[in-house]
Amino acid sequence: MAAYISITAFIFSLFIIVVFSEPKKKEETLGDRVHQLMEWNNKKSIIRMNGEKFKQYVKAAPKNYSVVVMLTALQPQRGCSVCKQANDEFQILANSWRYSQQYSNRLFFALVDYDEGSDIFQSMKLNTAPVFMHFPPKGKPKKGDTLDIHRIGFAAEQLAKWVGERTDIQIRIFRPPNYSGTVALALLFAMIGGLLYFKRNNLEFLYNKTSWGIIALAVIFAMTSGQMWNHIRGPPVMHRNPNTGQMHYIHGSSQGQFIMETYIVMLLNTAVVVGFIMLNEAQTMKGDPGKKRILSLVGLGCVTIFFSLLLSVFRSKYQGYPYSFLFK
Numbered sequence: 001m002a003a004y005i006s007i008t009a010f011i012f013s014l015f016i017i018v019v020f021s022e023p024k025k026k027e028e029t030l031g032d033r034v035h036q037l038m039e040w041n042n043k044k045s046i047i048r049m050n051g052e053k054f055k056q057y058v059k060a061a062p063k064n065y066s067v068v069v070m071l072t073a074l075q076p077q078r079g080c081s082v083c084k085q086a087n088d089e090f091q092i093l094a095n096s097w098r099y100s101q102q103y104s105n106r107l108f109f110a111l112v113d114y115d116e117g118s119d120i121f122q123s124m125k126l127n128t129a130p131v132f133m134h135f136p137p138k139g140k141p142k143k144g145d146t147l148d149i150h151r152i153g154f155a156a157e158q159l160a161k162w163v164g165e166r167t168d169i170q171i172r173i174f175r176p177p178n179y180s181g182t183v184a185l186a187l188l189f190a191m192i193g194g195l196l197y198f199k200r201n202n203l204e205f206l207y208n209k210t211s212w213g214i215i216a217l218a219v220i221f222a223m224t225s226g227q228m229w230n231h232i233r234g235p236p237v238m239h240r241n242p243n244t245g246q247m248h249y250i251h252g253s254s255q256g257q258f259i260m261e262t263y264i265v266m267l268l269n270t271a272v273v274v275g276f277i278m279l280n281e282a283q284t285m286k287g288d289p290g291k292k293r294i295l296s297l298v299g300l301g302c303v304t305i306f307f308s309l310l311l312s313v314f315r316s317k318y319q320g321y322p323y324s325f326l327f328k
Contacts, residue, residue, distance in 0.1 A: 046090065047217055048116070064136045068163055069110045070086065072131075079240060225265040238260045251317065268313070272307050274304050277301025278302065281295060282295040
C-alpha cells in the first residue's frame with residue numbers, strides 16, 4: 001500500500017512539473033527570440049535572414065510581434081533593376097520606424113535575398129522579386145498580407161500605409177535631405193550671373209523670343225519626361241531580360257522608369273510640339289498655297305503619329321487604361 005501511494009505521488013508530481021513548467025519554457029523561448037531580434041534591430045533597421053533564421057524568427061510560434069519581410073534579389077547577376085529601388089524605399093520605411101517615438105518590439109523589418117535564402121523562395125513558391133509580405137503575430141499570412149506592387153507600388157509612403165492597415169501601427173516617413181538640387185540651382189544662377197556680367201554691353205539676346213522659347217521648351221520636355229526622377233532615383237539605362245535576353249526600354253510599372261524611356265518620351269513630346277508649330281506656321285505664312293498645304297499635312301501627321309506613340313507608352317505602364325489612338 002505504501003509503495004502504491006509513493007508511485008501515485010511520483011506520477012502526480014511529474015504531472016504538476018510538466019503542466020506548470022511548459023508555459024514558462026514557451027515564455028522564455030519567446031522572450032529570447034524577441035531579445036535577439038531587438039539586438040539585431042539596434043544594429044540595423046532591416047534584419048537580413050537566411051532559411052534557418054526565417055524559420056526560427058518569422059514562421060515559428062509563439063509570436064507576439066509582426067514581421068514585414070521583403071523577399072528580393074539584389075545581386076547584379078540576377079538582373080532585377082527594380083529590386084534596388086524597392087530596397088531603398090524599404091530602407092527608408094525601416095529607418096523611419098526604427099528612429100520614431102513609437103518604436104517597440106511589436107514590429108520588425110526583415111530582408112531575404114534569393115542568394116542567401118533560395119529555399120525560402122522555393123517553399124513559398126515565389127518566382128518573382130521583389131515581394132513584400134506581412135507575417136502576423138498569430139496565424140498564417142492571408143491574401144492581404146502580400147503587397148500588390150502593381151496596384152499600390154513600393155514607395156515608402158505606400159508601404160507605410162499598407163503596414164498600418166495590417167498591423168494598426170502608423171509610421172511617419174522621414175526621407176533624408178537631398179542637397180544636390182540646391183547646389184545645382186546655385187551653380188545655374190552663378191553661371192547666368194557670370195554670363196550677364198561678361199555680356200553686360202551686349203544684351204540684345206535677352207529680347208530674342210525664339211531663344212527664350214527654345215529654353216522654355218527644353219525645360220518643359222526635361223521635366224515632363226521624368227529627368228528629375230532619374231536624377232533622384234538613379235535608375236538603369238535599360239533592362240535585359242535574363243531568361244530571353246530581350247532588351248526593355250520601357251519600364252512595365254507606373255512606379256519606375258528607365259533612362260532610355262526618358263529620352264524616348266522627350267523625343268515624342270518634341271515631335272508633337274514640332275507638329276503643332278508646323279500647323280501654326282502653315283496657318284500664318286503667306287505665299288504658295290501648295291507649300292502651306294504640305295506644311296499643314298506634315299504637321300498634322302507629326303501630331304497624330306507621335307501622340308499615338310506617346311499614348312501607347314502610357315498604356316503599357318498603366319495597365320487597364322482604356323483609350324488609344326492609332327496604335328495599341
